[in-house]
Amino acid sequence: MRIIPRALFRWVEGQVDPFAPFPAHTPTKSPIAYIRWHLRPFGRILWLAALVATGVAIFELLLIWYAGRLVDLMSAGSEGFWSEHGRELTIAAIGLLVLRPVMVAFNATVLFSGISTNMLQQARWRAYLQLLGQPVGFFQNDFAGRLTNRVMTSGGSVEDTSFLLFEAFWQAAAFAVATLILLAGFSVWLALPLALWIIGFVGFTLWFAPRVGKMAEKNSHANSRVTARVVDSFTNIEAVKLFAHAEREQKFARAAFRRHWLRFGALMSIFAEQQAAMAIFNSAAMALVIGPSLWVWSNGGLTTGEVAAAIAMALRLNTMTGWIMWMTVRTAEHLGTIREALESLSVPQTVLDAPDAKVLTVKGGAIAIKGLTHHYGKGRGGLAGIDLTVKAGERVGLVGRSGAGKSSLVNLILRLRDAEGGSIEIDGQNIAEVRQDTLRAAIGMVTQDSTLLHRSVRDNILYGRPDASEDDVIAAAKKAESHDFIQDLKDSAGRRGYNALVGERGVRLSGGQRQRIALARVILKDAPILILDEATSALDSEVEAAIQSTLYGMMEGKTVIAIAHRLSTIAKMDRIVVLDKGRVIEDGSHDDLLDQGGVYADLWNRQSGGFLADDQMEAAQ
16 A cells, blocks of 8 residues: 555646757856756746645644644633533644645645656766767766766756755745744734844854865865775776786775864864754754743733743754755755866856757768868967868778877868868868768778777677667678687677677787777668778788678778788778878878889888888888
8 A cells, every 4th residue: 555646746747848859058167057057947846845845834833823823822720621622622632644745745845756766867868868979078088987986976966956945045035934923912022132143043053064165176086086096996907907007906996085083073063063053053942932932921911821832843943954954964965066066067068069050961972071170279280271172982991100190081081070170071061061960971991900899799799789680690690700709609608699798998808809890880781871980900810801891891882991010901901091290191092102112112012911001110210
């Protein structure tokens, strides 16, 4: 049997959709503004929460008042007590046993199901989307653990602050105002001292809270640093073990743990000060209510029941103020946590779709690069005014030493960054004016460091085309020479074959196995444009030989750009482009470049085992 009908939960939860689309928005660095932004979709439920919380506060006060009335009724004597007051007592009992539980239950439902349930997920979801929309460079400059921690902690802080707004502050304010009104009805000499005390308490709270907020922000920073360092150690556990640096990692992590210990200790000391201050305020509250009550009663201005009610109100305020101060401290702590998280969440997304961005339509896959310049904001390095045309269906190899601009060029074609100058067009469409998802859907990419998701082998291959059939998945795996070893896979939970999990970043697999699954994923995607960045670098010679024919089969009818240090892997390309210092220095077929006797020919002659070393490239210059 349910105490609260499930239908009520569903109705309250349904007032807000935490995953509803929302206008693009970069948060400011103000925690208050950030919370207000999250509260906007909750308008209806917030009005309901305010109304119900006010009702609960007033009802609690009425119970105290009626307790005082009972004292006065009992003071009149027991003769005729039930006959004269029986109906009134029955109504009071119904209110106590029926109305009060219903109001409290409804208030809890609104707070927990309407606000907490939805706000926690909305805040985390929106924070996740904000970070997910950042360019690759954003993640390269931070710890994944710290970013994850900021998503999770900021969501919890926004949720709890929104909850406390009504569960604590609004309800307490309603109780305080109602108490002042009721005491003023008894005597102005009761209400006036209490009003002064409330002003003093609010002033102290507003002075004290910022101190907690600042210390909480420092504590949150320290906590994020601990998370980042722990995750970094665990993510790279293989390197930690191979280099026997467990002790070094312990020292590195211990420094973060120690800083957090100091920050947390400072925060706890502030909490201790808060408890001492509250003892003073609570004692003052009792004295300011009880003293005037007894004085007014002794002069015949109050009944015994009214004095009892006033004392009960003072006792209730006594417990409530300690609770409110603690909630204020929690709120200040939450604001500090949110402020720390906003250091990441308030960073504007730099690679955005244009307001009128269109869907990229690929007919042949011709790529036209015009005056492309990108120096990563440094004024040098990167690319310096590249002009390059790749015809539809043409296969082009890119050669160049490390830092020549190969990866920069690929990143700009994929629009993982926006170019500082020039343009890139695909079939005559400027990629800056099309939707990013349609651009990347048209490009298949295999990198030399192909990481996998911590999911099953099947899920990783299906990442190329989620609606593909099982037969399509197996066919792609076979083309990538991976079907046989997949059959032998088994994870720690006993899942086998295509159901086996590959581990974080594919750590359960060898480098060659990861590369072949990544190839299967791109084969399944079957995009009209194909970019290969050392696609076979992690494979042994035997497997590479088998994969080469598959790769050339994949290239049929596609526009291909292949980056290679091993020149033999691109010798059969239609054209080879040599880059150096962000510029094209040679362009032609393998035979043409050999006949020219330039840089490429020298590299070909110098190369041992088909690998292009950086020092050879430099010597060739």
